[in-house]
Amino acid sequence: MVKIGVVGGTGYTGVELLRILAQHPQAELRAITSRKEAGMPVSELFPSLRGHVDLAFSDPASSALDQCDVVFFATPHAVAMNDARRLVDAGVRIVDISADFRIQNVAEWEKWYKVKHACPELIPEAVYGLPEVNRNAVRKARIVANPGCYPTAVQLGLLPLLEARAVDAGHLIADAKSGVSGAGRKAEIHTLFSEASDNFKAYGVPGHRHGVEIVECLARIVGSEIGLTFVPHLTPMIRGIHATLYARITRELDYQKLYEERYAGEPFVDVLPPGSHPDTRSVRAANTCRIAIHRPQGGDTLVVLSVIDNLVKGASGQAVQNMNLMFGLEESLGLTHVPVLP
Amino acid sequence: MVKIGVVGGTGYTGVELLRILAQHPQAELRAITSRKEAGMPVSELFPSLRGHVDLAFSDPASSALDQCDVVFFATPHAVAMNDARRLVDAGVRIVDISADFRIQNVAEWEKWYKVKHACPELIPEAVYGLPEVNRNAVRKARIVANPGCYPTAVQLGLLPLLEARAVDAGHLIADAKSGVSGAGRKAEIHTLFSEASDNFKAYGVPGHRHGVEIVECLARIVGSEIGLTFVPHLTPMIRGIHATLYARITRELDYQKLYEERYAGEPFVDVLPPGSHPDTRSVRAANTCRIAIHRPQGGDTLVVLSVIDNLVKGASGQAVQNMNLMFGLEESLGLTHVPVLP
Amino acid sequence: MVKIGVVGGTGYTGVELLRILAQHPQAELRAITSRKEAGMPVSELFPSLRGHVDLAFSDPASSALDQCDVVFFATPHAVAMNDARRLVDAGVRIVDISADFRIQNVAEWEKWYKVKHACPELIPEAVYGLPEVNRNAVRKARIVANPGCYPTAVQLGLLPLLEARAVDAGHLIADAKSGVSGAGRKAEIHTLFSEASDNFKAYGVPGHRHGVEIVECLARIVGSEIGLTFVPHLTPMIRGIHATLYARITRELDYQKLYEERYAGEPFVDVLPPGSHPDTRSVRAANTCRIAIHRPQGGDTLVVLSVIDNLVKGASGQAVQNMNLMFGLEESLGLTHVPVLP
Amino acid sequence: MVKIGVVGGTGYTGVELLRILAQHPQAELRAITSRKEAGMPVSELFPSLRGHVDLAFSDPASSALDQCDVVFFATPHAVAMNDARRLVDAGVRIVDISADFRIQNVAEWEKWYKVKHACPELIPEAVYGLPEVNRNAVRKARIVANPGCYPTAVQLGLLPLLEARAVDAGHLIADAKSGVSGAGRKAEIHTLFSEASDNFKAYGVPGHRHGVEIVECLARIVGSEIGLTFVPHLTPMIRGIHATLYARITRELDYQKLYEERYAGEPFVDVLPPGSHPDTRSVRAANTCRIAIHRPQGGDTLVVLSVIDNLVKGASGQAVQNMNLMFGLEESLGLTHVPVLP
Secondary structure, three states: OEEEEEEOOOOHHHHHHHHHHOOOOOEEEEEEEOOOOOOOEHHHHOHHHOOOOOOEEEOHHHOOHHHOOEEEEOOOOOOHHHHHHHHHHOOOEEEEOOOOOOOOOHHHHHHHHOOOOOOHHHHHHOEEOOHHHHHHHHHHOOEEEOOOHHHHHHHHHHHHHHHOOOEOOOOEEEEEEEEHHHHOOOOOOOOEHHHHOOOOEEOOOOOOHHHHHHHHHHHHHHOOOOOEEEEEEEEOOOOOEEEEEEEEEOOOOOHHHHHHHHOOOOOOEEEOOOOOOOEHHHHOOOOOEEEEEEOHHHOOEEEEEEEEOOOHHHHHHHHHHHHHHHOOOOOOOOOOOOOOOO | OEEEEEEOOOOHHHHHHHHHHHOOOOEEEEEEEOOOOOOOEHHHHOHHHOOOOOOEEEOHHHOOHHHOOEEEEOOOOOOHHHHHHHHHHOOOEEEEOOOOOOOOOHHHHHHHHOOOOOOHHHHHHOEEOOHHHHHHHHHHOOEEEOOOHHHHHHHHHHHHHHHOOOEOOOOEEEEEEEEHHHHOOOOOOOOEHHHHOOOOEEOOOOOOHHHHHHHHHHHHHHOOOOOEEEEEEEEOOOOOEEEEEEEEEOOOOOHHHHHHHHOOOOOOEEEOOOOOOOEHHHHOOOOOEEEEEEOHHHOOEEEEEEEEOOOHHHHHHHHHHHHHHHOOOOOOOOOOOOOOOO | OEEEEEEOOOOHHHHHHHHHHOOOOOEEEEEEEOOOOOOOEHHHHOHHHOOOOOOEEEOHHHOOHHHOOEEEEOOOOOOHHHHHHHHHHOOOEEEEOOOOOOOOOHHHHHHHHOOOOOOHHHHHHOEEOOHHHHHHHHHHOOEEEOOOHHHHHHHHHHHHHHHOOOEOOOOEEEEEEEEHHHHOOOOOOOOEHHHHOOOOEEOOOOOOHHHHHHHHHHHHHHOOOOOEEEEEEEEOOOOOEEEEEEEEEOOOOOHHHHHHHHOOOOOOEEEOOOOOOOEHHHHOOOOOEEEEEEOHHHOOEEEEEEEEOOOHHHHHHHHHHHHHHHOOOOOOOOOOOOOOOO | OEEEEEEOOOOHHHHHHHHHHHOOOOEEEEEEEOOOOOOOEHHHHOHHHOOOOOOEEEOHHHOOHHHOOEEEEOOOOOOHHHHHHHHHHOOOEEEEOOOOOOOOOHHHHHHHHOOOOOOHHHHHHOEEOOHHHHHHHHHHOOEEEOOOHHHHHHHHHHHHHHHOOOEOOOOEEEEEEEEHHHHOOOOOOOOEHHHHOOOOEEOOOOOOHHHHHHHHHHHHHHOOOOOEEEEEEEEOOOOOEEEEEEEEEOOOOOHHHHHHHHOOOOOOEEEOOOOOOOOHHHHOOOOOEEEEEEOHHHOOEEEEEEEEOOOHHHHHHHHHHHHHHHOOOOOOOOOOOOOOOO
């Protein structure tokens, strides 16, 4: 059994992580912290967990996180960076679902997250937790930077083309649509039901943190510069990300075959048959990314459709996938839920 | 392993049954029939099942259902009644998720379902599959009539009061709200997104089949006549039933304690603490009924709130619960999914 | 032209009031106040008003409200009561869309609204602005207490039966369902899209302010005591209230005819043909209440279905209807919008 | 008064047209035809029109459409083309909201609509009814081909850039998202609430009829070939189109100014201030197109955001705008509704 601490269990990635861990055969939940809700039974805040999670939220200070094997941070950014040093020194491994260790370029990170990084010296050893790229490094990592939701959908959708140098890497377009849970469980007006329902809009067009993350990570993988126009949109659904990706062809290939071979052994990436249009509900509540590749009208532009559940493969599910790798468990252990449809 | 056939796997109770059975450790899916889709892989119609269900739909005629241990009917009404005789004679047990065996009074059934019953002689032995009432009978049944979705929520909500003869059984009110999936996966205008979204309405106020089912079953349980005003409503959500039940007090009791004791040993009925308001999402995709009981302003009217997922405890989950009982398995085997929230 | 001030234009009743007034041929908007947003153009906060409303929010202190003919309060409760004295003394008439003047029993009001009333001496002269009951009094009122959204739907649904003494007034049941905009435009977690979407729940079952309002007003109209069990529910739609009302018959009548005659001359109450089920979208964005009356299975319980748009007939539309009466305009002036469907 | 006939009033563009015409001061509705619903009062099918439209559906054969001044076709494609000859010969002018006269290239039209055109000889005189481009031609037209919903949003979004030859016209990308009402009021499974709600997907990626329409019309306007990758998506909202448009810069300009000047005199195109993100609800139920233009990170790709209500500016509102032009009325007569928000 892996002894687990969860810091920040009151948000959507938190409750989703608890949902997954409560059904994971090797997970032993030791502590779920929340400064604000300390003392309240977790299942009082989230009645869906009644009978599944018996812990109460505890104060981070008194939670003996340093006696866990692994601590997940399901917090806003700029929390994990303050606790990382202490935990790592105590021999605890970290899966940070927030953004603190995702970007290696500290100056860039500080520019986009508007805060000084508290432990820049730990960033270089943090492993970007996209198992489809960094599986082996994740196994040995002390700190795993769990990818953002958009970056997961976009990178899995573009990787085969970029690795094969089949498209113009300098002019990629990622038009991404996210369910509202991606904005977190915070009291804000723009994500109220009466604002976000029956409505659709783009946001962050001038620039978005996840764009920077995608560009840095893809560039590292591909070994050359990446040019990306990234436009996120708020979609009136709870869960799900749909990335529609556009790339100009530079090299003729059997693109369908390219994708199928690239992801042949991957437990959580499903390349659909030619002509498919994956819908987000086909991965609802599951740790799967489904991808389809199109070449409309035989033109010179490829269109890749990539869908994930932003809270699972885009956050807490991928975090558990990383935990499985870190502790030598089967990679898909506790992650084989069938998507909930309808 | 229980060898299982599913008749009519193309609707919502069908795909939900497959979702549950695909994760059930003792279920061996042998055949999923559909006259219309015969030959098509199940996972082509429902991409959510890719990697989880490898069968194709097969024609009922050629599906060797008689070699199964149990056959589920996830069909519209008036299908199971035609196959029941043959299957029962072949030693196959039946869980009918449709309505064919729910009502013992044949004339009443024929009036509400507007068709002549094809095997009235089998009705008397059919067991109404509400385990919280008929657990032992279900264990030995050849035919289990799986309760309707509304009847499950309403009966579990009213049972303790009626068994205790604490309320006026002649003037019960059940104001019930259902998600749109309760109407099935049929091409109809009134359940189109553009009709049912951002909208709310009652239907069937003059009379509804489920009202008859509730009245007959409650009367049998309580042993006296039942008067019920039942008003169903179409709610703009996919899954979920919320029954708001009103009953006039005839006998003073500790009602909270009554409910807690009645359901103390039940794996799938959760009585909430005093003052609670269960929401439907707290049971989304799970086989649980959550109940709260109120006495507003200390008056003479009790208000009971009862929620289920109409496709799980209100249909396919309860069907598997019944299967577990019929085959001597642990009642909750394969049914302990944590609700999906948000 | 009626010179109009709006206090508190940043909420949903505020923006709806502006939508209606911007198209009203006799309305001259003089000031829209908001302490928080003072200086910001109204159409910057609500782009839907670009080209229709050119004012900026102004500070209440400097807004010369006392030079208006009428001031609408589209505020939370406990604001209007502080300004009423001054405005009335300046000869300004008031339509309070909030709750400050709805309940004549001050002690009761203070108990439910948990604040001391600032001008109890003005309450007796305030007219409860349900034109279908108080039309003449509204015409001469200095202060109109605009009814709550639930109270409007429930009272219009029950009035004919109570006036005719046709039902047991001591045991009424109002099971009411509201769209989320009824909770206002406030940053709160429970009305976030990811909380309220695809979900349904009751709230306030132990007691709700609107229950008290309904009981007091109905009692005054009918002249006898009222017993009411009122259960509100949060429904995943933006606008709309559906009240399902249950009443035990005490006197046989032609109920359909009773309703048709009671509301024969009413411009904004539409009694549907027998057997109808009004849906909330049939009044979306319009100042109409649609009502159907049923007697299920010929029993002793009547079921009345009453729908309104909570922001129009349940708030700002009714407020303008009252304004029209107060200033001798045609009652339906500027209020004949066709409902938006789908 | 303009005497008006509507062919096909049972769909969403039909009911929306009736909503608008019922409030139009110069519209006199003479006939609303429906073969299937002949005899049924329009307000029985659409209770939202009770009190606003008193006609019943009539059989097209007996509807004296040839005595109208104008006939609107709110039908599926391949209906208007059969009636056009006869009506035009009778001196009746036509606004075809369907697709029959939108594409000048008959072979192309027949390929995409999979039917032989019934009156190809009338196509050349049909005017493409985008007033922002063809205002004068519309005034004199006998047949107006009302643009598709996607084409309206996409063309209004791209026009200024193409007219100014500021971008690479051979590699345009239109990532468009539509509410479900765009699919019409037809009994189909994929647009059921339980399929389309809480879900998002692309469709028609290999090719879509509206792509062809956009390419032909833009090419005509610009006078050079157009290369467009057009990807439509189904979005869980009732109304609204959001087009996210990507174009590579070929000529440096003040793009904001370009847009503001191009649309300076347009009553129904609203260019938002720099940095804006229009949401679809800001035009809900109104005949407005709102546009914002961005240049993310100062790169070489422009992003234009263009929103309309697909049933209004994308269909019936634009049809009435065209009617106003055809009959010498003020262009915005009866079309100044304030958008409904929330």
